[in-house]
Amino acid sequence: MSKSGFNSVGVIGIGTMGNGIAQVAAQSGFTTKVVDISQENVDRGMGIIGKNLDRMVASFEKSGGERGLSQADRDAAWGRLSASTDLASLLDCDIIIEAAVEREDIKLQIFGTLKEKGYGGIIASNTSSISITRLAAGVSDPAKFMGMHFMNPVPIQLGVEIIRGLLTDDDTYNKVVGLCQDMGKVEIPAEDKAGFGINRMWVPFVNEAIRVVEEGVMAPDEADKCTLCLGHKMGPLVTADFVGLDVILFICNVLEEEFGSAYKASPLLKRLVEAGQLGVKSGTGFYVWEGGQATGVNPAVQRYRIG
Numbered sequence: 001m002s003k004s005g006f007n008s009v010g011v012i013g014i015g016t017m018g019n020g021i022a023q024v025a026a027q028s029g030f031t032t033k034v035v036d037i038s039q040e041n042v043d044r045g046m047g048i049i050g051k052n053l054d055r056m057v058a059s060f061e062k063s064g065g066e067r068g069l070s071q072a073d074r075d076a077a078w079g080r081l082s083a084s085t086d087l088a089s090l091l092d093c094d095i096i097i098e099a100a101v102e103r104e105d106i107k108l109q110i111f112g113t114l115k116e117k118g119y120g121g122i123i124a125s126n127t128s129s130i131s132i133t134r135l136a137a138g139v140s141d142p143a144k145f146m147g148m149h150f151m152n153p154v155p156i157q158l159g160v161e162i163i164r165g166l167l168t169d170d171d172t173y174n175k176v177v178g179l180c181q182d183m184g185k186v187e188i189p190a191e192d193k194a195g196f197g198i199n200r201m202w203v204p205f206v207n208e209a210i211r212v213v214e215e216g217v218m219a220p221d222e223a224d225k226c227t228l229c230l231g232h233k234m235g236p237l238v239t240a241d242f243v244g245l246d247v248i249l250f251i252c253n254v255l256e257e258e259f260g261s262a263y264k265a266s267p268l269l270k271r272l273v274e275a276g277q278l279g280v281k282s283g284t285g286f287y288v289w290e291g292g293q294a295t296g297v298n299p300a301v302q303r304y305r306i307g
Contacts, residue, residue: 004178007031010090011097012110014045014083016244016281017126018099020154023049025097026081027069027155028183033090034083042083052155053078091119095179097148099126102247104135111138122172124148128199129251132165132192142167148176149196150185152243160185163192194258195251203251207266209236213286213301214268220286220297237286238294241279245286249273268301275300 009025011018011034018034022045026032036042059068069077082089087110090096096119100106107125114123115138122144125135136142147163160180164173180187190197209223218226224235240248252265272278272285277300279285280292286301287294 002029002178003181004095004175006094006175006179006182008033008093009095009097009179010034010093011099012036012087012090013099013101013126014041015099015101016242017150017152017154019045019048019052020152021097021099021126021150022081022083023052023077024155024183024185026077027073030080030182032081033093034081035085035087035090036083037085039085042085046081046083049081050078087113088117090114091117093121095122095124095175097124097126099150102128102130102250104130107135108138111135115140120144122146122175124176126150128247129195129254131194132163133167136165136167143169144172146172146176147190147192147196148180149190149198151198158184158186159188159198161188161190161196161198163190163196165192195255199251200255203248203255204263206236206240206248207252207263207269210240210266210269213237214266220301241285241287241289241294243279244281245269245278246273272301 008031011022011025011032014022014034014036022032022034036045053069053074056069057071057074060070096114098107098110100110107127107130111123120140123139125132125147126149127135127147128149132147136145139145142165146165146168149161149163151157151159162176162180177187188197195203212218212223213220220237224237227235249265249269252263255263276282277284277298280289283289284298286298288296288298
């Protein structure tokens with residue numbers, strides 16, 4: 001039985017985070033509707049979900065059912081999922097999870113459109129750093145709004161940071177906690193402060209790893225190897241490429257504004273973003289990426305290496 005009481009989940013954005021959220025929601029038994037601004041984006045995102053589900057079936061078969069997803073469960077999840085470019089298709093959903101680009105103006109524009117169309121359900125934002133209280137000012141009922149920050153990749157990472165705004169009510173909070181549990185996730189409560197909890201700790205760690213490369217102490221692949229002794233499965237720079245270097249820079253700027261110059265972004269991070277080298281989504285960041293796999297260190301960054 002659903003702990004949240006929800007039957008349907010809407011997702012806005014079918015990019016890196018949105019397609020993962022939609023996939024997990026559908027796998028968890030929810031009727032799931034996802035929208036994006038163009039049919040090209042929709043087709044690409046649905047294609048990624050389909051491939052991810054197929055990989056889970058292959059894992060299921062290879063492991064004798066110990067891992068992954070059966071073909072029947074895969075087909076059932078796919079059947080619960082639909083996608084379009086029409087925001088109005090989400091109006092009957094019990095909750096809408098916004099997973100658009102990390103820009104406050106775009107998020108507020110989306111919330112304004114939902115308000116105009118009369119949506120009265122719960123809205124959760126997947127923002128990684130923007131004030132929940134400030135975003136809530138753009139929705140019809142701030143009591144029914146809060147943060148629900150999923151970790152990347154969503155189908156694998158268990159943690160979901162949940163953040164109340166100043167006016168978020170207990171019913172909304174409890175239902176979002178229930179949704180996390182319905183989706184097999186672990187809720188991590190955090191206060192509505194710059195960077196919340198996870199990025200307040202993690203982004204300075206990444207930024208310092210970038211400085212290590214910038215100063216010629218180590219190359220990116222060497223810096224990433226150092227964190228294996230900390231028990232990390234992925235190094236900070238390869239993870240940053242997955243998240244998006246533009247997102248890392250944005251969070252650095254938010255943290256610097258709130259907490260001071262100790263959080264100032266590395267010049268190398270700024271240069272990569274200015275050059276359009278954003279990580280996996282652009283094909284080049286600290287590494288060169290092909291088909292979601294790193295093929296080597298970015299030559300433009302490799303020159304920082306000593307020797």
